[in-house]
Amino acid sequence: MTSDIAAILAIDGIATGAVYALVAIGTVLIFTVTRVIFIPFGDIAAFTALTLAALDAKRFPGTGALVVVLACLATLIEIISLIRSGDIRLLPRALLFYLAIPLAVVGIAWLTMRMDPPLAVRLVLALMLITPIAPLLDRIVFRPIADGTVLLLLTVSVALHFALVGLGLLFFGPEGVRTEPLTSFSTEFAGVLISGQTMLIVIAALAFSGLLYLFFDFTLVGKSLRATAVNRTGSRLMGIRPARAGTIAYLLGSLMAGVSGILIAPVNTVFYDSGFLIGLKAFVGAIVGGMTSYPGAAIGAVGVGILESFASFQSSALKDVIVFSLLIPILIWRSLASLHSEEEIEE
């Protein structure tokens, strides 16, 4: 391997890693606020790419139908639970958040579609369509078992991923997509060609991480999310609703996953089931950060990207074997580095 090739591989790896980093940060965000290890973020990213591709092809994406189905389900469940607990007066609010807003989003997207919007608007539409999915899934799937163990939540999360893959095939079909590059700009740095897309990916990753940092440190909502992450009961006593904090976390997380999907779509061909590997690799990055540190997760994800890039140069068939085998030493290191409370497994 010459230094030229190494440089190209490294840049390629950083770009892929930056995409993983966005998903990884979302994963950490959800884990700290809700204790759910949300494997399906990769699917959200893949769905965003598929949505954008459909919009580009002037077709209304299956995401719309998915959001409508999920919104109806979530509303139904919310209404039943409100009736059971006797909080009927909260009904209008529930209808607004779980039915009206998601349906409005789909409606706006559908109307805008007819006007043949430019790329920038299509990007916004894709993100708009994708963001309600995770919060709705949270209401349907995770809220009823919010008090379960991390392992129960993890098992459910994995099952949810498989359901989403099936839905992905149903709503998007088996064809892979690759969208147009967002920019054709490219530059040469120290003799190595760097495409504008690569730079865009890295810039977007940095910008979103920065925004997240500002959000957590300088807004009350961000602080309430951090408080929930540290201590659910304590923050509840301070008037923070964990469920609401969870919804916000899911919204933010799926926004980041959506952005990463948009960024990766022009570089890799995305299929309905591409999300699993994106999600898992992001997750490896998140573990490097101990599932708690955002910079740690980002650094870990970039590391995974670089490793994958070099591994696929050595043996493209075994690159995933290499990446996942490496997770084990990382886990051991994390397990040694973090102090655990003893009785984690409840009887």
Place this chain on the structure above:
Amino acid sequence: MTRLHVQLAAAAALACLALAPVVLSPFSITLMNYIGIYSLVAIGLALLTGVGGIVSFGQAAFVGIAAYATAWVSALNGQSPWLGLLFGVVLTCGVAVILGVVTLRLQGHFLSLSTVAWGLAIGFLFGNVDGLGRFNGISSIPPISLGSFALVSSGQIYYLIWGIVALVLLLGYNLLDSRLGRAMRALRGGNTLVESLGINAFRIKLVTFVIAAFLASLSGWLYAHMSRFISPGPFDASMGIEYLMMTMVGGAGSLLGGVVGAAIVTLLKNSVQDYLPLIAKGASGQLEIVAFSALFILFLQWARQGIVPSIARYLPKIRRERPKPAPPLPRRPQPTPGELLLKVDGAERRFGGLVAVNNVSFEVKSGEILAVIGPNGAGKSTMFNCLTGALRVSKGEIVFAGRSIVRDPQSRIAKAGVARTFQHVKLRPRMSLLENVMLGTYGRTSSGLFAGAFRLNQREEASARHEALMQLERVGLGDKPFELAGNLPLGNQRILEIARALAADPALLVLDEPAAGLRRQEKLRLAELLRSLRADHLTILIVEHDMEFVMSLVDRIVVLDFGSKLCEGVPSAIRSDERVQEAYLGGVA
């Protein structure tokens, strides 16, 4: 319900299984074969996840290793499938030992995540290794033959599969009711208790892990020779999750639940395939997995326990007989009263910059009750943890029965004769009182895996059971030995912990705040019990908060304050010591 009823039910089930090929259609028998093959994996997973508390997403990889191993031996190299079985089992267990040694020290969800990692890595390997057929798989695998009789049709291999399942269930239930099985069941709920009983938790986890892998390898061998063709698909990550699903549906922790779960999941999948196209035309393939995952999620939301435990609640309880007298377990030589038993010399423990225990020295003589007291934050619990090996001292020496124990792990200190109780009661609430106390006898008994599975341990078991009953009677809990420990009130749970400690035949009994949270009557009873133990020449070290409780009970007192020893002496001297009064009451006005 008695033991006989259970045996009759098992015999009836066996008869039904044996007659099934006569009654059922060939397709149903094929389905039954798959259920049996999946059951083996699910039983192993029930042992690993439900009993041992280790959630594994990677069992499909073990099935795959064995299936590919036997296919390589029999289809590609023309050897007998029985050689393939040997090779597959050895290879799978070997891989399991290596993975186990590397990952089983991981904590909580890190461990489960590591199973996702190696499950995926091994799964990817099957499709990418030259010589294993890549994604086309390996075909023309020969059938298993007994002598010259080949098991070709599904009705023929049926008996082999279900024979193995029945045998595995029998041996599994035997094992769970043995010394090793109790240690496995104690794993769930944390290592501290397990180690304090002299059990090497890591070793028990490893054994459990390898047993689960072994069952998976049997399943892989049967699968390869039944379907006669293998490809990477049935061993990938989604299958690993399906196995976990079977275990959880059936009821993790119940071996029979593995079989029930495998049956339900397999039949459900089959009927989803049959009926879904009727409901939604043209969308069968993709909706299958959606419907299936949705059902699983619903199941976890509504019945986390699983089917078998939910049903078992409504069955009449099995009536058991009180353990009969049996030859006693061997006792350790007890130190002569008055002899030096424990010597703490200049012990120091730092947490970063904080000195929790600072240059503390004291001695415990055989046959006395010594109390370590002090206000909140005095370093009592830290001192206690250093004594029992839960923490290491940063400096200083601790000598027990003439041997330094500062470098020993908890389980070794426990084996040397230090038995302890916990400030926050640590029992296994779903085990009976008798079983909880029998955990204490672990260090005094020796039967292992095979003795447990084949019931060659009955003499030792009888002795251990009788010993446990005697200790229960000694502390006054002997009337209901088969009650579940979780049903006791807190005061009796503390007493039960003492019985468990006594069952280990300790030279030194260490009690961590035994009176905390007890009502007055319970405290009096506890003091009475401890006095009677002293009368039996047992040495007791108490860490306690409650002055009144301590003053009337113990021989000598060591007072700690801010990590250092304030003073030491008989209760009356401590009571009148001004420094102690100042430490407790904030100065004499």
